Amino acid sequence: MNTPAMVSPFAGSALRAERPAEPGADESSLPGLLSPFSISRLEASADDGELFEQLLAELEDEAFDDAVEALVDEAAAVHLTTPWDGEASDRDAQLEAWSARLLDESRRVLDHLEETFAGRTPESVTEDEIELTAAQARTDTMSPAAEQFLGGLVDKVKSGFAKVKSAAAAVARTGLGVLGRITGLGQLTGILKKLVEPLVTRVLNAARNRLPASLRGPAAALAAKLGLRAPETGREVAQDFDRQYAQALTVTDEAAAEDLLLSAADAGRPAGEDPVADLDAARVRLAAELAAAAPGEAPVAPVEQFVPAVTAAMPLVRTAVRLIGRDRVKRLLAEPLAAFIAPFVGRQAAQSLAPPIADTGLRLLRLEHEEPAVLGSEALVSTLEETVRQVVSLPPESLADDVRVAAEVQEAFAEAAARYLPPSVLRADLGEDQAEPEAGGWIMMPRGPRPRYRYRAYTHPYRVLLSRPAARAIVVSGDETLEERLLDDGVGAWPAEVEVQLFEAMPGTLRGHLAAAAGEDGTLSPDEFGELTPQVAGTLLQRPALGGRPGAGAAGALGTGGARPGAPATPGQRFFRVVVPGRPGRARRVRRLAVRVDLSGPAPRLRVHLRIGERTAHALATQLDRRAHTQVVAAVRRLLGSPARDWLTQRLGRSRALNTPRPMPPERRRALAEALAEGMTTALAKELPAAGPTLARAAQDPAAGLTLTFTFPFAGRAALEAGTPGTPVLAIRPGLRHG
Structure with missing residues (x-):
């Protein structure tokens, strides 16, 4: 039986392929990705008890989560910009030095706290003392993200110590003995020092697109059954850190705590597998083979060898090639794709595929010395890669049908060609932006003698x-x-x-x-x-x-x-x-809104921090000088418009305190976000006549910007779950505060 003809996106061509015999499908399950802590969480969650959940909610710190996310991005930038032309270990040296500096400074702060408060009882140490002592320990100037991370570590010490002071009765009732045995701050810093190193290692893994070795192999099958995956974002790494810390403080004895800390260290081991780097090499190799191929010859073998490199960089579908079968990969993917691109292989033909590059693009992307044939071959590689990615992302049942796969190959290739190839070589119904005479194209970046392609840039x-x-x-x-x-x-x-x-x-x-x-x-x-x-x-x-x-x-x-x-x-x-021409980009932007739920007191409280930038703060100060209170309230109301309320709704959905033990329904989250925004606007309008001088002084303070903090009380936990806040209290402080 013949497969239907597949239509090339290039004008006037069609392709027929013989229907292959159906090979036996590999019955192995698609591997999932397993967090090293998820199983222990599932096994222990019934015994963790109320104290664990309370501590976990109190450890929630959006500023710390943001800091770890920023560290992942910072590490990725260091990794990408390190000059190298040798082994992979050479390019990692600068990244390892970056992480060592962060670890050294973290340990220095924690060690100084431990030494300063040695012999002091928990009741005799105040949070202000901890804060001041930590500041005195700093000896190095770090990036804004690292500074915020170190501040978050100090907050973890304060949160743990506060729980030590308040939880003695709960420990006696429930038998969770580690908190009850803590007699000094050094025991807390000791736990944190053991957790910081695997956290930093996992930051490096995320920046290098690697997963710990413990997440591979047999554990993957269990992960797939449980619907779990490995932490792969900075936020997930930060939240696992909180969970490990809370578990270490609430398990029954020191031996259990030590086992947990060893598990955390094991989870932070780096893996040698680097499928993204392997894909880089495969792209370079295929581009060279296409440029060197005989004109008009279908490069079936090079395309066939390229497919596994693409799927290996897709952890959730990397077994797709096994599911399809190697013979079907060749017949349904490699052969049709090779036939599609055959008219454009060879150096001369590839030049016609090079994207147009404006003068500004040449300067911006430093493409002055790039050969059109190389860029044209790379455009073909991008087209093939995108096609393979779309096809192998189909559900397994779709991949089992030859006609369905053939149709998907045809459509995916046409869509990819429209994304990455010049409109002049495509059918009239294709092309991303044919009406624009100065349209650019997408080029893999950054360039270099040994490329590490991490994004595409538009040349116009x-x-x-x-x-x-x-x-x-x-x-x-x-x-x-x-x-x-x-x-x-x-x-x-x-x-x-x-x-x-x-x-x-x-x-x-x-x-x-x-x-x-x-x-x-x-x-x-x-x-x-x-x-x-x-x-x-x-x-x-x-x-x-x-x-x-x-x-x-x-x-x-x-x-x-x-x-x-x-x-x-x-x-x-x-x-x-x-x-903006003539204005540099920001080195660090602070999120405009932050939310913190406080369960430590007799009744819950929810704080919303509204951070206002320097220029807007000065504009508000000018309006206050003119006693234009209406304009001030209107300006703040604009800051709390639809985007801010959408973000508040999403943020409330991530709050542990609001979503444990039951998730807050979406409609209630939205209603609470609206109530918070309206309450903030009303509170400012009501208090502005009296608070105007304070706001004006904060705006004129040397610290950049100002922070309006609205503290909403709740009558009890039931009111918090129902999303019914009381009237907020407004505090005005200079600077962009995190807490």
């Missing part, structure tokens, strides 16, 4: 006159619009002339990779990059076709989701950076 930066309504409609980082960001960056006149740079994710892309390449001095914040959805591309560039596929958890039409710092982006996801 756009100069745009951006209106204020358009900027207001685009959400850059969850709780901040492009308008707010540009105002903070000093834009004072609209429409604003800006340059828009475009990027696309590949396997292993972190926003730290984008920041490392785009920031010439190496200090650019990953938060400079927003997600380029089709809706954003339409609003910002009037070219919706340039938008990429949304990342996991995308927030809304013009919002950003699936693009968190410290988390791998989805291949094919696209990003934008808006540059």
Whole structure:
């Protein structure tokens, strides 16, 4: 029986392939990814008790989570920008030095706390003393992310010590003995020192796109059955750290705590497997083979060898080749794809596929010395890679049917060709942006003698006159619009002339990779990059076709989701950076909103920190001088608009305190977010006449920006679960505070 003809995206061609005999399918399960702590959590959760859950909720610290995410991006930037031309161990030396410095400073702070308070009882040590002593221990100037991380460690000491003071009665009742045996601060710092090293190692693993060795092999099958996966984002690593710390303090005895700490250390072991680096090598090899191939010859063998390299970098589908069968891979993937690209192999033919590069793109991407034949061959490689990725991502039952696979190959290749090849070589119904005479193309980056491709860059930066309504409609980082960001960056006149740079994710892309390449001095914040959805591309560039596929958890039409710092982006996801000519990018951006649930007192409290940038703070101070209270409230209300409320809703869904033991329903989270935003606006309006001088002084303080903290009381745990807050208390402080 013959398979239906597959239609090439290149004008006038078709392909027929003989239907292969059906090979026996490999019956092995798709391997999952297993967190080293998930099984212990499942086994122990029934015995952890109320004390463990309380401590875990009290350890929740959004600033610490953000810091670990930022460390992943920072490590990724160090890893990508390290010059190397030898073995992989050479390129890791600078990254290891970076991690050693972070570990040394962490240990120095914890050691100093331990030595200073040796012999002191928990009751005799105050949080202010701990804070001051930790500050005195600092001897090195670190990056903003590292500084925030070290501050978070100190907060973990304070949280643990506070629980030691309050939990004696609970320990006596429940028999959870470790907390009851803690008599000094050194026991807490000892636990933290044992947990910090595996945390930093896991940060390095995430930055290098590697998983610990303990997550591979037989454990994968159990993970698949349980629906679990390995931590692969900075936030998950930070939350596992909290869980390990809480477990170490609430297990029954020191032996159990020591076993848990050993498990944490084992989970942090690096693995030698690096499928993303292997894919880099496979891309280079295939591009060279396509350029060297005889013109018009279908390169079946090179394409067939390339397919496993693509699937190996896709952990959740890496057994797809086994499911399809090698013979079917050749007949249904390699042979049709090789036939499609045959007219464009060889150096001369490949030149026609090289993307157009504007002068600004040449300078921005440093492409002056790149050969068109190389870029054209790489465009074919990108097209093949994207096709393979889309086809092998199909459900197993779809991969079992030859006709379905053939149809998917045809359509996936046509879509990929439209993304990466010039419109001039495609059928009339294809092409991303045919109407634009100066359209660019996507090039794998960064370039180098031994490439480590971590993203694609568009060769045509756009100069745009951006209106204020358009900027207001685009959400850059969850709780901040492009308008707010540009105002903070000093834009004072609209429409604003800006340059828009475009990027696309590949396997292993972190926003730290984008920041490392785009920031010439190496200090650019990953938060400079927003997600380029089709809706954003339409609003910002009037070219919706340039938008990429949304990342996991995308927030809304013009919002950003699936693009968190410290988390791998989805291949094919696209990003934008808006540059104001003459103004440098930010080295670190602080999230506008932060939420903290406090269960330590007799009644729950929820704090919302609203951080206001320096320029907006000065504008508020000017309005206060004029007693323009209405304008001040209106400005803050804009900051608490729809994007901020969407972000609050998502943040409340991540809160352990609000979602344990039962998750808060989505509609209740949304209602609570609305109540918080309205309560904040009303409280400011009510208190502004009396609090105006305090706000003005905070705005004029040398510390950058100011923070408005709204503390919402709840009548009890039931009121917290119901999402019914009381009237908030407002505190105004200079600087962008984390707590």
